[in-house]
Amino acid sequence: MKRSINQCLVNLLWGSALLSATPLFANTDGNGTDSNSNAVIATEAESPSGGYLKIGYGYKSEVGPYEDEDKGGSLFVSGRYQLQSGFFIEASYGANELEQGLNLGYNFYNSEHWNFDILTVEAHGDIEYHIVNDVTSVQDYKDNTGMLGFRTTGIYAQTMLQFTIAPYSFNDEYDDGVYASMWAAQTWQIKNWELYASAGIEYRSENILDYYYSTSDALEEFGFPHYQADDGFNVIGQVGASYPISENVLFETYFRYTDIADSISDSPIMQLADQQPGRDDNITEYGILFSYVF
Numbered sequence: 001m002k003r004s005i006n007q008c009l010v011n012l013l014w015g016s017a018l019l020s021a022t023p024l025f026a027n028t029d030g031n032g033t034d035s036n037s038n039a040v041i042a043t044e045a046e047s048p049s050g051g052y053l054k055i056g057y058g059y060k061s062e063v064g065p066y067e068d069e070d071k072g073g074s075l076f077v078s079g080r081y082q083l084q085s086g087f088f089i090e091a092s093y094g095a096n097e098l099e100q101g102l103n104l105g106y107n108f109y110n111s112e113h114w115n116f117d118i119l120t121v122e123a124h125g126d127i128e129y130h131i132v133n134d135v136t137s138v139q140d141y142k143d144n145t146g147m148l149g150f151r152t153t154g155i156y157a158q159t160m161l162q163f164t165i166a167p168y169s170f171n172d173e174y175d176d177g178v179y180a181s182m183w184a185a186q187t188w189q190i191k192n193w194e195l196y197a198s199a200g201i202e203y204r205s206e207n208i209l210d211y212y213y214s215t216s217d218a219l220e221e222f223g224f225p226h227y228q229a230d231d232g233f234n235v236i237g238q239v240g241a242s243y244p245i246s247e248n249v250l251f252e253t254y255f256r257y258t259d260i261a262d263s264i265s266d267s268p269i270m271q272l273a274d275q276q277p278g279r280d281d282n283i284t285e286y287g288i289l290f291s292y293v294f
Contacts, residue, residue: 051081051088056095056252058289065260065270066127069278076289082107088117095240095254095287105151117151121166123179123204127212129269131222138222142212145171147179160185169208177207194242202234204261213267224268232261250291258283 060074076095082088086107093101105119123145130139149166162183169177185198209229220226240254260282264270274281 049082049084051079053077053079053081053294054250054291055294056250056289056291058095058252058287060285060287060289062283062285063278063280064258064283064285065265065273065279065281066283067279068276074287074289076287076291095252095289095291113156114152114154117153119149119151120170121147121149121151121164121179123147123166123169123177123208124212129273131272133222136222138218140216140218143171143173145169145177145179145208145211147177149179158187158189171211174207174211176205177211178205179203179208192243196238196240196242198236198238200236202236204232204234206231209261209263213264213269215268219269227266227268229267230263232263234261234264235259245290248293250293251289252291253286253288255286256284 054077056076058074058076059072060070060076062070077091077093080088080090087105088107089102089104091102101122103119103121105117107115107117109116126144127142128140131137147166147170148168149164151162151164154161160183162181162185164179164181166179169175171177180203181200183198183200185196187194187196189195206229209232213227213229215224215227236256236258238254238256240252242250242252245251265274265281273279
């Protein structure tokens with residue numbers, strides 16, 4: 001029954017979103033944090049039809065618990081396109097954004113300062129681990145969690161506020177999960193430089209974190225202590241700057257830090273991940289790049 005409901009909702013929002021992954025002990029496509037948003041201070045209150053696309057390339061360094069340290073050339077993509085009817089698609093894998101993946105949705109109401117959307121969000125990326133000792137091994141795969149939720153975004157001059165709550169999960173492995181987030185961002189114009197700062201809090205309910213971070217019977221038989229994850233909050237801060245090189249080309253740089261919830265960090269799975277070379281308890285990312293805006 002739930003699968004049928006999921007399919008109807010997905011069809012209503014143009015099909016399933018291709019969501020980013022969160023590798024842990026094995027390499028999978030995607031990136032570490034979750035994170036469902038437009039470019040900082042880029043959403044217009046009127047939300048007209050049309051959109052933009054920004055593609056960049058540059059250097060990125062990222063250290064966290066989910067995968068080995070990543071340094072080198074990286075592609076950055078962000079954009080949004082909205083139809084006259086209000087349906088939209090948006091991607092946020094860039095530098096000057098609240099990095100929160102690929103979303104499909106419907107913009108159903110706008111006021112002078114606020115717009116209101118129903119949309120898909122990624123509550124958590126997928127996780128895969130493969131642990132080996134001298135005698136045996138254990139491995140598991142946890143699929144990503146896409147959810148259906150409600151978002152409101154407010155723009156006041158150079159300040160942006162955004163609130164999201166997603167109570168319906170497309171993941172068939174568990175029920176009743178809740179994802180919520182709150183963001184605030186501010187930009188400043190100094191001559192041709194645009195400076196920005198943003199801060200956000202992401203909440204995941206016990207159902208979600210229990211699915212990814214509690215120890216299974218197989219892990220406990222392997223020797224891991226019993227652990228059941230509670231709900232938790234990730235706290236994210238970001239600063240950055242951009243400078244227009246030409247009409248369509250931007251120079252950008254940014255720094256982003258994610259303080260991961262204790263209920264995640266305390267998991268024996270994550271504590272083992274932290275011990276791997278090139279890993280850290282929390283996520284630190286910075287980059288420098290050139291972007292082309294279409």
